[in-house]
Amino acid sequence: MICFENVSYSTSGIDIINNVSFKLKKGCFTALIGANGAGKSTLARLCNGLLKPTSGSVSVGGFDTALVRTSRIAKFTGFLFQNPDRQICKNSVRDEIRFSLECVIEDKTEIGIRCEKTLQEFSLNGDRDPFSMSRGERQRLVLASILAAEPELLLLDEPTTGLDYRECMHIMECVSRVNKKGATVLMVSHDMEVVQDFASEVMVLNDGSLLAHGRTKDIIRNEPLLARASLLPPQITELAIRLGGGYENAVTVDDMVLSVKKHIRGAE
Amino acid sequence: MGGFLDYSPGNSFLHRLNPIVKIFLSLMICVSCFITDSPFFCIAIIFLNIVMAASAGILPRALAMLRTLIKFCTFLFLIQVFFIRDGTVLFSLPFDIYVTDKGVMFSLMMAFRLVGATLPLALMLSITKMNDLSNVLVGTLGMPYKYAFSLTTAIRFIPVFTAEMAGIMEAQTARGVAFDTKNIFRKIGLIFPLCVPLLITSVRKIEGAAISAELRGFNCRKRDSGYKSYPFRAADIGIILFAFALAAAGAFSPF
Amino acid sequence: MIRISGLSFKYEGGRDDALKNIDMTVCKGDFLGVIGSSGAGKTTLLHAINGIIPHHFHGDYYGSVKVNGLDTVDNKPEDLAGRVGSVRQDFESQMVSSVVEDEILFGLENFSVPRNTIEKRLTDALEKTGIKNLRERNIATLSGGQKQKVAISAIIALMPDILILDEPTGELDPQSSRQIFQLLRELNENHGITIVVVEQKIMLLCEFARKLAVMNCGRVILQGRVSDVLKKSRDMERAGVNCPRVVTLADRLRDEGLYDGAIPVNIPEAEKMVRSIMG
Ligand SMILES: Nc1ncnc2c1ncn2[C@@H]1O[C@H](COP(=O)(O)OP(=O)(O)O)[C@@H](O)[C@H]1O
Numbered sequence: 085m086i087c088f089e090n091v092s093y094s095t096s097g098i099d100i101i102n103n104v105s106f107k108l109k110k111g112c113f114t115a116l117i118g119a120n121g122a123g124k125s126t127l128a129r130l131c132n133g134l135l136k137p138t139s140g141s142v143s144v145g146g147f148d149t150a151l152v153r154t155s156r157i158a159k160f161t162g163f164l165f166q167n168p169d170r171q172i173c174k175n176s177v178r179d180e181i182r183f184s185l186e187c188v189i190e191d192k193t194e195i196g197i198r199c200e201k202t203l204q205e206f207s208l209n210g211d212r213d214p215f216s217m218s219r220g221e222r223q224r225l226v227l228a229s230i231l232a233a234e235p236e237l238l239l240l241d242e243p244t245t246g247l248d249y250r251e252c253m254h255i256m257e258c259v260s261r262v263n264k265k266g267a268t269v270l271m272v273s274h275d276m277e278v279v280q281d282f283a284s285e286v287m288v289l290n291d292g293s294l295l296a297h298g299r300t301k302d303i304i305r306n307e308p309l310l311a312r313a314s315l316l317p318p319q320i321t322e323l324a325i326r327l328g329g330g331y332e333n334a335v336t337v338d339d340m341v342l343s344v345k346k347h348i349r350g351a352e
Numbered sequence: 353m354g355g356f357l358d359y360s361p362g363n364s365f366l367h368r369l370n371p372i373v374k375i376f377l378s379l380m381i382c383v384s385c386f387i388t389d390s391p392f393f394c395i396a397i398i399f400l401n402i403v404m405a406a407s408a409g410i411l412p413r414a415l416a417m418l419r420t421l422i423k424f425c426t427f428l429f430l431i432q433v434f435f436i437r438d439g440t441v442l443f444s445l446p447f448d449i450y451v452t453d454k455g456v457m458f459s460l461m462m463a464f465r466l467v468g469a470t471l472p473l474a475l476m477l478s479i480t481k482m483n484d485l486s487n488v489l490v491g492t493l494g495m496p497y498k499y500a501f502s503l504t505t506a507i508r509f510i511p512v513f514t515a516e517m518a519g520i521m522e523a524q525t526a527r528g529v530a531f532d533t534k535n536i537f538r539k540i541g542l543i544f545p546l547c548v549p550l551l552i553t554s555v556r557k558i559e560g561a562a563i564s565a566e567l568r569g570f571n572c573r574k575r576d577s578g579y580k581s582y583p584f585r586a587a588d589i590g591i592i593l594f595a596f597a598l599a600a601a602g603a604f605s606p607f
Numbered sequence: 608m609i610r611i612s613g614l615s616f617k618y619e620g621g622r623d624d625a626l627k628n629i630d631m632t633v634c635k636g637d638f639l640g641v642i643g644s645s646g647a648g649k650t651t652l653l654h655a656i657n658g659i660i661p662h663h664f665h666g667d668y669y670g671s672v673k674v675n676g677l678d679t680v681d682n683k684p685e686d687l688a689g690r691v692g693s694v695r696q697d698f699e700s701q702m703v704s705s706v707v708e709d710e711i712l713f714g715l716e717n718f719s720v721p722r723n724t725i726e727k728r729l730t731d732a733l734e735k736t737g738i739k740n741l742r743e744r745n746i747a748t749l750s751g752g753q754k755q756k757v758a759i760s761a762i763i764a765l766m767p768d769i770l771i772l773d774e775p776t777g778e779l780d781p782q783s784s785r786q787i788f789q790l791l792r793e794l795n796e797n798h799g800i801t802i803v804v805v806e807q808k809i810m811l812l813c814e815f816a817r818k819l820a821v822m823n824c825g826r827v828i829l830q831g832r833v834s835d836v837l838k839k840s841r842d843m844e845r846a847g848v849n850c851p852r853v854v855t856l857a858d859r860l861r862d863e864g865l866y867d868g869a870i871p872v873n874i875p876e877a878e879k880m881v882r883s884i885m886g
Pocket residue numbers: 095096098100118119120121122123124125126127353
């Protein structure tokens with residue numbers, strides 16, 4: 085779905101992305117992690133042509149981003165920014181969703197049908213004023229308006245920062261649902277627990293270079309690697325690493341409880 | 353980063369001038385551009401601006417600004433030059449459109465003046481800390497602190513809002529609004545609704561800034577609260593004289 | 608220190624009370640973490656402590672808030688600023704200067720601190736937050752964590768007894784977030800500054816704070832020592848607040864009848880717990 089070949093990006097003389105190459109398969113759920121300023125947002129913007137690489141090439145869904153307009157790529161990709169307020173520009177929830185749909189499809193009746201379906205699916209009240217809603221609700225509205233267009237590729241830039249736990253889970257469940265239906269997801273995140281629970285692959289970015297790209301359970305266990313990118317493993321994983329002997333494979337609380345029980349039985 | 357009004361740190365001769373003098377110099381440069389009738393003088397002024405920028409270490413920014421201004425002025429020049437009808441006809445086009453010597457001269461001067469007057473103000477703002485500016489406005493010119501602070505805050509917020517607008521455009525492009533269209537009128541039509549999110553974010557940011565200024569004792573400030581002092585040195589006096597000389601040269605330039 | 612009694616507040620034009628009958632005491636030297644879902648009233652509570660409510664935001668106000676014995680209704684925010692220092696959310700767009708030094712001078716100048724002590728206050732503030740080397744730097748070139756430290760120094764320079772912070776690590780990565788909390792711990796332990804911090808990252812609060820308050824719909828539903836509050840993890844979840852996973856693990860092990868000790872709040876304690884079970 086996405087293919088980076090030796091991509092570098094620099095602006096005003098500063099190199100932000102250095103020679104990054106990777107491939108994301110259709111339908112995968114990849115997390116992009118790294119410290120503040122590592123270049124994650126820049127990389128995400130390169131994916132849908134908002135930025136064009138200085139050298140190397142990026143192709144998305146078969147299109148070279150340097151050759152086609154961003155608005156063309158936007159027809160099959162959705163991009164959720166960290167700050168929902170930059171997207172919302174209509175006075176009601178319904179208009180906001182319609183506006184998103186009008187950008188990508190022409191058929192008026194189809195727009196109406198999809199809009200109502202989305203309102204129902206995300207349990208949103210179509211007549212509310214977006215600016216009177218809470219941050220989490222606004223984030224959900226923006227996500228809904230993006231998903232209404234049924235994108236094949238979903239790019240999420242820190243979709244859960246600044247949200248409380250409940251809102252965070254709400255957003256992630258929606259994302260996970262469309263991923264199960266076949267959409268490709270690339271998510272920038274700091275929250276290692278969200279990454280662990282939802283992503284199947286992880287890419288680690290540090291200072292504009294790709295340090296690693298692999299399966300989630302391998303990467304989040306690799307403490308030295310995460311330390312290089314100023315990150316920490318999730319709690320249970322770190323506990324498992326510290327305990328060693330027989331616990332290494334525990335990832336969730338359930339795993340841990342099972343392992344403890346097994347150990348006790350083994351000792352008796 | 354590096355937005356066109358952001359402070360650019362340094363320790364050059366220009367950086368060390370008294371803030372009042374910096375502003376005075378740039379104002380006088382503007383004035384001299386407007387009172388002169390000589391295109392050569394304007395070119396000299398633009399060149400002087402570039403040299404000053406280079407000496408303050410902000411040459412790349414000045415050149416970038418110059419490039420944008422030239423584009424804009426070429427556009428203005430082309431519009432203007434066809435509208436002035438008196439003077440000797442230099443050459444004519446079909447549909448009764450022609451270009452006169454007066455037209456060329458007038459449009460050229462307008463373009464030069466615009467460049468010559470915009471550059472120094474922008475350059476001075478980018479080598480003057482906003483705090484220093486508000487301190488001298490209060491301390492030396494006796495402006496009430498509230499006004500000085502509002503003024504400098506307004507200047508400080510320009511790059512913030514530009515960045516916010518760029519972010520909003522980006523977000524809308526990403527959802528499929530076709531800003532990358534070639535049709536300029538369509539583009540303006542598309543940008544219009546974006547004023548809503550910009551307005552809301554701006555109001556929120558300004559409210560936040562007001563509260564935090566209040567929490568940091570903004571209302572207690574007195575005229576002599578400033579910690580730093582801004583003495584006039586020989587160099588400052590020299591520059592003031594130079595600025596007057598420049599204005600005089602503009603008024604009486606022989607060409 | 609801070610004594611809040613029977614506080615209720617409704618914003619002008621608001622539909623519901625943003626704060627409902629809050630009683631809370633913060634003692635000298637406390638490190639209190641406040642958590643709750645968004646819209647629970649956390650920011651409103653902080654505004655009631657620093658005097659922004661009722662002086663800047665008006666509305667229906669009942670009850671009283673006393674800071675070091677001063678009633679916030681009778682004293683303006685700027686009169687309280689020497690006692691409570693506030694670091695607000697979205698600190699980035701609230702900076703008034705382009706250079707670190709000026710940012711810190713702003714408050715000192717406003718309060719007409721005598722000239723001969725300004726330099727000392729400035730260096731002290733930078734030293735306490737560990738950013739002495741950044742003094743001459745342009746703020747636009749700093750990382751998010753460094754900017755947050757500058758915002759904290761600017762407040763510390765005013766020498767408040769109490770520091771209140773609203774989601775100080777909201778936009779920061781895990782490592783920078785920890786650094787900010789380490790800084791808060793140092794200010795609390797070595798300089799005796801009372802800290803009240805609103806934060807969404809429960810793991811940081813459990814590890815660094817000594818007391819915890821959980822808010823929901825304008826009420827404080829739980830408050831007390833961190834370990835006592837964590838015992839009510841079910842109530843926390845009902846309020847939309849998650850527990851650190853080691854706490855959930857301890858709960859599960861307790862349900863299974865395997866563990867009966869103190870609730871671990873960080874990894875080393877959790878390790879101790881599991882090892883104690885295995886004997
Ligand atoms: N337009 C720009 N001009 C100059 N530097 C930039 C620009 N955009 C981003 N940067 C720099 O690039 C680096 C990476 O930024 P970003 O991609 O936003 O990081 P992340 O999202 O990982 O926090 C940062 O150091 C940032 O300062």
